Amino acid sequence: MSLAAEISAPALEFEQLDVAFRVRGKDRQVLRGVNLTVARGESYGLVGESGCGKSTAALAAVRYLARNGRVRSGAIRIAGKDVLALNGSELRRLRANDVAMVYQNPGAALNPSLKVGAQVMESFVARGVARREAGNRALEALQRVQIADPASVLGRYPHQLSGGMQQRAIIAMALAKNPSLLILDEPTTGLDATVEAEVLDLVSQLQAELQTSVLFISHNLGVIAKMCNRVGVLYAGRLVEEGPVRTVLNDPRHPYTVGLLRCIPRGGARKDHGRLDTIPGFLPQLGAEMPGCVYADRCPLADERCVAEEPPFAEIAPGHATRCWYHELAPDLPRVLAEDITLPQVSREGVPVVRFDDISKIFKQRGHEVRALEGISSSIWPGETLGVVGESGSGKTTLARTLLGIVDPTSGVIELDGRELAPHFTKRSPDELAALQIVFQNPDSALNRRHSVQRILLRSLKKLAGVKGAEAERRALELAERVRLSERTLTQKPVQLSGGLKQRVAIARAFVGNPSLVVCDEPTSALDVSVQAAILNLLVELQAERGVAFLFISHDLGVVRYISDRIAVLYLGRLMELGTAEVVFAGPHHPYTEALLSAVPTIDGAVRERIKLEGEIPSAADPPSGCVFNTRCPRKVGAICEQEEPPFVEVEPGHWMRCHIPIEELRRLQSAGAPPSREDVVPIP
Amino acid sequence: MSVVDPDLIGPGAGGAPPTLVAPASEARTARNERLRLLLRTPTVLVGAFVLLFWVTFAILGDRITPYDPIFDQSQDVLVGPSSEHWFGTDTLGRDVFSRVLAGSRDILLVAPAATLLGTVLGTAIGLVIGYFRRRVDDVVSRVIDAILVLPVILTGVVVITALGSRSPLIVTILIGIVFAPLVARTVRAAVLAESELDYVQAARLRGERAPYVMFKEILPNVMPPIVVEFTVRLGYAIFAVAGLTFIGLGIQPPSPDWAVQVFEYYSFVDPYWWATVFPALAIASLVIAVNLVADGVREVYER
Numbered sequence: 001m002s003l004a005a006e007i008s009a010p011a012l013e014f015e016q017l018d019v020a021f022r023v024r025g026k027d028r029q030v031l032r033g034v035n036l037t038v039a040r041g042e043s044y045g046l047v048g049e050s051g052c053g054k055s056t057a058a059l060a061a062v063r064y065l066a067r068n069g070r071v072r073s074g075a076i077r078i079a080g081k082d083v084l085a086l087n088g089s090e091l092r093r094l095r096a097n098d099v100a101m102v103y104q105n106p107g108a109a110l111n112p113s114l115k116v117g118a119q120v121m122e123s124f125v126a127r128g129v130a131r132r133e134a135g136n137r138a139l140e141a142l143q144r145v146q147i148a149d150p151a152s153v154l155g156r157y158p159h160q161l162s163g164g165m166q167q168r169a170i171i172a173m174a175l176a177k178n179p180s181l182l183i184l185d186e187p188t189t190g191l192d193a194t195v196e197a198e199v200l201d202l203v204s205q206l207q208a209e210l211q212t213s214v215l216f217i218s219h220n221l222g223v224i225a226k227m228c229n230r231v232g233v234l235y236a237g238r239l240v241e242e243g244p245v246r247t248v249l250n251d252p253r254h255p256y257t258v259g260l261l262r263c264i265p266r267g268g269a270r271k272d273h274g275r276l277d278t279i280p281g282f283l284p285q286l287g288a289e290m291p292g293c294v295y296a297d298r299c300p301l302a303d304e305r306c307v308a309e310e311p312p313f314a315e316i317a318p319g320h321a322t323r324c325w326y327h328e329l330a331p332d333l334p335r336v337l338a339e340d341i342t343l344p345q346v347s348r349e350g351v352p353v354v355r356f357d358d359i360s361k362i363f364k365q366r367g368h369e370v371r372a373l374e375g376i377s378s379s380i381w382p383g384e385t386l387g388v389v390g391e392s393g394s395g396k397t398t399l400a401r402t403l404l405g406i407v408d409p410t411s412g413v414i415e416l417d418g419r420e421l422a423p424h425f426t427k428r429s430p431d432e433l434a435a436l437q438i439v440f441q442n443p444d445s446a447l448n449r450r451h452s453v454q455r456i457l458l459r460s461l462k463k464l465a466g467v468k469g470a471e472a473e474r475r476a477l478e479l480a481e482r483v484r485l486s487e488r489t490l491t492q493k494p495v496q497l498s499g500g501l502k503q504r505v506a507i508a509r510a511f512v513g514n515p516s517l518v519v520c521d522e523p524t525s526a527l528d529v530s531v532q533a534a535i536l537n538l539l540v541e542l543q544a545e546r547g548v549a550f551l552f553i554s555h556d557l558g559v560v561r562y563i564s565d566r567i568a569v570l571y572l573g574r575l576m577e578l579g580t581a582e583v584v585f586a587g588p589h590h591p592y593t594e595a596l597l598s599a600v601p602t603i604d605g606a607v608r609e610r611i612k613l614e615g616e617i618p619s620a621a622d623p624p625s626g627c628v629f630n631t632r633c634p635r636k637v638g639a640i641c642e643q644e645e646p647p648f649v650e651v652e653p654g655h656w657m658r659c660h661i662p663i664e665e666l667r668r669l670q671s672a673g674a675p676p677s678r679e680d681v682v683p684i685p
Numbered sequence: 686m687s688v689v690d691p692d693l694i695g696p697g698a699g700g701a702p703p704t705l706v707a708p709a710s711e712a713r714t715a716r717n718e719r720l721r722l723l724l725r726t727p728t729v730l731v732g733a734f735v736l737l738f739w740v741t742f743a744i745l746g747d748r749i750t751p752y753d754p755i756f757d758q759s760q761d762v763l764v765g766p767s768s769e770h771w772f773g774t775d776t777l778g779r780d781v782f783s784r785v786l787a788g789s790r791d792i793l794l795v796a797p798a799a800t801l802l803g804t805v806l807g808t809a810i811g812l813v814i815g816y817f818r819r820r821v822d823d824v825v826s827r828v829i830d831a832i833l834v835l836p837v838i839l840t841g842v843v844v845i846t847a848l849g850s851r852s853p854l855i856v857t858i859l860i861g862i863v864f865a866p867l868v869a870r871t872v873r874a875a876v877l878a879e880s881e882l883d884y885v886q887a888a889r890l891r892g893e894r895a896p897y898v899m900f901k902e903i904l905p906n907v908m909p910p911i912v913v914e915f916t917v918r919l920g921y922a923i924f925a926v927a928g929l930t931f932i933g934l935g936i937q938p939p940s941p942d943w944a945v946q947v948f949e950y951y952s953f954v955d956p957y958w959w960a961t962v963f964p965a966l967a968i969a970s971l972v973i974a975v976n977l978v979a980d981g982v983r984e985v986y987e988r
Binding site: 024 | 718882883884886887888890891893902905906
């Protein structure tokens, strides 16, 4: 191929790409005839739920499939080069010079026993830069990704960096080669919203600067909306819709895209206003033969034609194509809603189900005192959901663990129904244990993989509800039905269940003893959005039915807003803001809450001014003096913030805040728009 | 998900419909899968075949050997291999071939019994220190480290001499106790990792006591490393039993045990090599067979 042709060729091209994995002696097709083009300088988003082939596409692009995977047919071209035809050394050159990949888990992508500097240097050395020169280049690369204190980062080990810094270091390595194509596979999924926002800003800025083409893989439509020009929706290894990102997200024309968008709680959706849409059914089995449309068995529009004959990938508007016979009906797809329920009004008159009274927790760590929680006082009333938000390290999980008695508070008292609870769970009565249960984040590790669902439920029934034998079996079946598991599930082990079903089992387990409060620790963050919607619906149903209270921890503000009655915002172990969900979201907000809210990318593409939080969350071992947020606060007023910790006061009925700025002033400031970035703030003497 | 691990590609990764269940037809149990893989590995098959051969003779013993390994004593003392006595005869005119065939019985009792004892003991210790950690772990782990310093044979010599009596039972217990710390260390590591998982926390939060959590919740999940450890240890146990027997402290004559034979005849090895070499080869074949199987098991479990 001539040089000129190479330059004009698209950055990445998949042509009728079929990829199969050999599992248990059979080829299972994972990508089915994918056609996709990432133009030069373009940012192309690939979305879809887990198992639809997103990562396979990314790995196939650089021929890095697992050993049992292979490209069955089709072509892959990077900058016009036929990737499948390359020999070993050409392939190595391609990976060294032209393509860079950034994966989801930055901790696992860095070698834990080599210093960051050595690893960043390596990516230069691999391109033939002399070792001596590589050190300087590594420093430059870290400067370019705006990592704090790059010179010292070079000498540190990966575990000494926060997740955001690790991901920056990896981006620095990826960009070391000045790649023509950058593949980002869920690069911000494990990060806090504030850090995510910064990393995304960095990527867009560098992309604009370097004119890199990007293949951006994510399950998060908000992130895709923010980062990409065009988007492709992948379902069961088939591209079902593709087009400009605004068009696809605002006017989706494939039932799957429509369903996906409707599952997400957004635009201020609340549990008492309506249920979430779900997508019934499952992703087809890996490698299933499907003569018709891949989505037919889950699609509300599907008829015989859809099952028998696959629709063509038809262009319905310039650049916008969809694979659906009835794409003109897709926008008005019948909604798949759970039946309506009425949630009882939460009364905050009587005795709260749980009351925290001045809870503090200090962890002793090699002579340091880490203040994980500092004077938390709050109550949760029957039938209420208290959402807890904050960045990682803010104390959300410690608070939940103190409540459950896994962590003893250093000081303070927790009351259950007005009676003081023993600090440690081993000292609590079976009734108290049954009253406080938890649904964990990761359903895979929450269930014993050697025990059947039945055994898991029966054991919990015995311990928490005190029932045995036939009565227990009846109750187990009843519970299974209640969380919409079929009877057959009871005999199965967790491996045989999908993530959503596993989480249902975990929920059933938490509910065996009629709990008065269930801690939900990010219960949907490991699940796909359609599954998330179903799980949230289930939790709300259980709440309406049984009047259970939830302590709901999540980093997803849309989810928290949907399910919570009140929201607590934590920062460095302190309550910064507490109020009803409406008030916390509508404002005036605490400056920290304001920053958290502004960090979330929106799907509808509404442009919001983002409030940048400078730097990392400070160490709880050495919290800043005065207001702990003063080092990052964009609305810092002056010396008082550094000297005096503001009290946590009720600024308006039911709305508590810890800030020196009076609420009226906050209201005025926040209606005027985002504050200037910190560098421009002239310190008030 | 960042990297596609084909083993992790489950059946349905999808949603949560009211009554549907993820298709289970593909979900073969891990155990069957492992067995299939084991039986497809040629080296494992060779090892298993040799092992089966010796186990058969250990069970049937003198009932199928051409001569009685202990009582058929002839006038033909120390006669070389011939068509009548394939492996020759020993100092008492006994048929070495028959003695080699029958010689696997004692070692195939003592070595597995010792390994089993060590594995059970070690598993219990490992579970306790891995589960309770802190003080218990600190203390027990130091003791374990101390025991690990001692070589089996040397400890055996000292202990058996001190006890003043020799029997296969003492050897069994001795090797079991020496192996327990090794197993405990492996189990401890597995338990530490397993205890981090939320299901352990969930069990504790419903008021389960420590023994239940250790044995009913955690133990089934740490079986793979224990099985691997058992097979690997078995090879060492055979070696240790043979070693102790060779210095006269293990299995005692007149048992036709291989190490007993080597012990009795190695001073005649030149020129009467057959009385020593054939039993020695038999020991080697057994150790190698066990190790071939152990390697296969490890491969399959630690994939």
